Amino acid sequence: MKNRSRRDFCKSAALTTGGLLTLPATMQGKMFVGGSDKLKLALVGCGGRGTGAAVQALTADADVELVAMADAFGDRLEGSLGAIQEHFDGEKTINVPEKNRYVGLDGYRHAIDQADVVILATPPGFRPTHFEYAIANDKHVFMEKPVATDAYGVRKVLASAKIAKEKKLNVVVGLQRHYEDKYLALYDKVKNGDIGQITSGQVYWNSAGVWVRARQAGQSELEYQMRNWYYFNWLCGDHILEQHIHNIDVANWFIGDYPVSAQGMGGRQVRNGKDHGEIFDHHFVEFTYASGAVIASQCRHQPGTMSRVNEVLQGTKGSINTGPGEMKDLGGKITFKYDKEYVNPYQVEHDRLFASIRNGEVISNAEYGAKSTLTAIMGRMATYTGQVITWDQALNADQQLMPDELTWNDTPPTTPDANGNYPIPTPGVTKV
Numbered sequence: 001m002k003n004r005s006r007r008d009f010c011k012s013a014a015l016t017t018g019g020l021l022t023l024p025a026t027m028q029g030k031m032f033v034g035g036s037d038k039l040k041l042a043l044v045g046c047g048g049r050g051t052g053a054a055v056q057a058l059t060a061d062a063d064v065e066l067v068a069m070a071d072a073f074g075d076r077l078e079g080s081l082g083a084i085q086e087h088f089d090g091e092k093t094i095n096v097p098e099k100n101r102y103v104g105l106d107g108y109r110h111a112i113d114q115a116d117v118v119i120l121a122t123p124p125g126f127r128p129t130h131f132e133y134a135i136a137n138d139k140h141v142f143m144e145k146p147v148a149t150d151a152y153g154v155r156k157v158l159a160s161a162k163i164a165k166e167k168k169l170n171v172v173v174g175l176q177r178h179y180e181d182k183y184l185a186l187y188d189k190v191k192n193g194d195i196g197q198i199t200s201g202q203v204y205w206n207s208a209g210v211w212v213r214a215r216q217a218g219q220s221e222l223e224y225q226m227r228n229w230y231y232f233n234w235l236c237g238d239h240i241l242e243q244h245i246h247n248i249d250v251a252n253w254f255i256g257d258y259p260v261s262a263q264g265m266g267g268r269q270v271r272n273g274k275d276h277g278e279i280f281d282h283h284f285v286e287f288t289y290a291s292g293a294v295i296a297s298q299c300r301h302q303p304g305t306m307s308r309v310n311e312v313l314q315g316t317k318g319s320i321n322t323g324p325g326e327m328k329d330l331g332g333k334i335t336f337k338y339d340k341e342y343v344n345p346y347q348v349e350h351d352r353l354f355a356s357i358r359n360g361e362v363i364s365n366a367e368y369g370a371k372s373t374l375t376a377i378m379g380r381m382a383t384y385t386g387q388v389i390t391w392d393q394a395l396n397a398d399q400q401l402m403p404d405e406l407t408w409n410d411t412p413p414t415t416p417d418a419n420g421n422y423p424i425p426t427p428g429v430t431k432v
Contacts, residue, residue: 039064039357042115044108044130046071046080049144050121052346053174054080055087057119057142058094060350061358068100068114070107072122072226077101105406112139117357120144123229124237125402128153128160131366135160138167140357142350144174146245146373147366149237151397154374161366168362172353173369175249179352180345182325182338183250189320189327189336190254196316198255201295203247204308205239209301212275225412231277232422234401234413238279240266240383241376244299248379249372250311250322251287251295258371259287259295259378261390266383268424270302278414278422285379297379386427397432 041064043054050071058064066084071077081101085094102110108130112118120130120143127147134141141164148154164171177183189195213227229235236242252258264285271281282300289295310323318329325338356363378394381387401413416422 037063039117039354040067040115041065042068042070042111042118043080044070044111044118044120045122045126045144046077047121049174050119051080051083053119053121053142053144053350054084056347056350057117057354058084058088058092059347061354064117064354066094066096068102068111069096070102070111072103072105074103077103105408109133112137115139117142117354123226123235124242125149125153125229125235128156128402129404132156132160135164135167135169135171138169140170140353141366142172142174142353143366143369145249145369146237146241146376147173147369148373148402149233149235149241149377150399150401151374151377151395152400153402154370154377154395157366157370157373161364161370164366165362165364170353170356170361170363171366172349172363173365174346174349175246175365175369175372176345176349177246177250178253178365179349181340181343183322185338185340186320186322186325186327187254190313190315193317194336195313195318195320195327197291198293198313198315200293201251201311201313203244203251203295203297203311205244205247205299206306206308207243207301208303208305208307209271209281210239214275220408221415222408222410222412225277225414228275228277231275231279232412232414233278234403236279237377237401238283238380239301240280240283240285240297240299240380241373244283244297244379245372245376247299247309247311248287248295248297248375249368251297251313252372252375253368254311254313254320255289255291255293255295257289257291258375258391259289261288261388262286262375262378262382262394263388264297264379264382265386265427267427274416274420274422278424280383280425283379283383285382287375287379381432384425384427384430385432387432389432393432399432 041057043050069077088094112134117140118134124146147157210230215224225232262285266280266283268281281302285297287295312321320327326334327336329335374394378389381389
């Protein structure tokens, strides 16, 4: 997160958002014209991604002020506030009063109530409820991906997305490839028919995995799972959803559709200890689209193995590889190579959001964010069950992993046995 001065911001904003400045006079959404009004910002979820998003939001607009923060844990909140203050190092005043720092599971309401714009960056299981509350209370939203961990949550987000559109509220989802110049250039090539109709593709998120936080003495089961949210489906949804959604979303975006079915396999070979909760360490899924296109999706969390995070798509006239930003013809000759300077898409998505708010325009990312979330959930259903899962089955599944409301007195939706082992999905046994 490179520090940028207000002067630097003004220069870059003129370049990245100039195309948004001529807007329909019929827009009815609340406008904050030309920076003449302070935009009040609330951060809900103060981990690393929430902290980064807050810095980017505060960088994106010279007259935005962080007024409230909320997190389940006080140490996370205070650490986040300190990191944001350190980042700006006095260049921008960051002073969230102690009374506006809300610790606990219900603090999100109080933080959202005080803001014009909210950042939702908690573990994704909480996203549908937080998004629903923000839209019901007329807030513009930046929310991280994925936007739910189960179909019940996806349906809630889709319902709130419809209301957001009706209210002309801006919603940006952290699928930042939609804001990255390289991807936009390749998408234009696909849209123009340069590789013909997409017939197949391979999408990857193969890496060593993520952190594990040791169980502490006196910690309740709920706090342990909340601290280690990545390993529990009600909070995270498995890494096929939390990380690999980026690559799956690119396939959906470039094909211009969502898959009609999925089948695949997965399991736990390496990351299979008690401290790894209930999720798999590898998934392989074939997503089939109405056009007949088949996308092979693979993600892996296994140290010492090949790392790869990108997307490759084949069409009737050629192919694209998003890693190097290349397009090739059927003979393998490079016909396009993206070679422009990298512009951080994490910053651009906030630049675009705040420019849109200022000028009364509306960005609506929530629907495709929800449908790409469902695509990854459908893949998880396929690997957990070993069955073919259709889009309609996935969308209408009645399993609810995440409770609507949660207190510190509640028992988590999943619990360990007497030996400390969590129930693991078993293909051929586990049902949707």
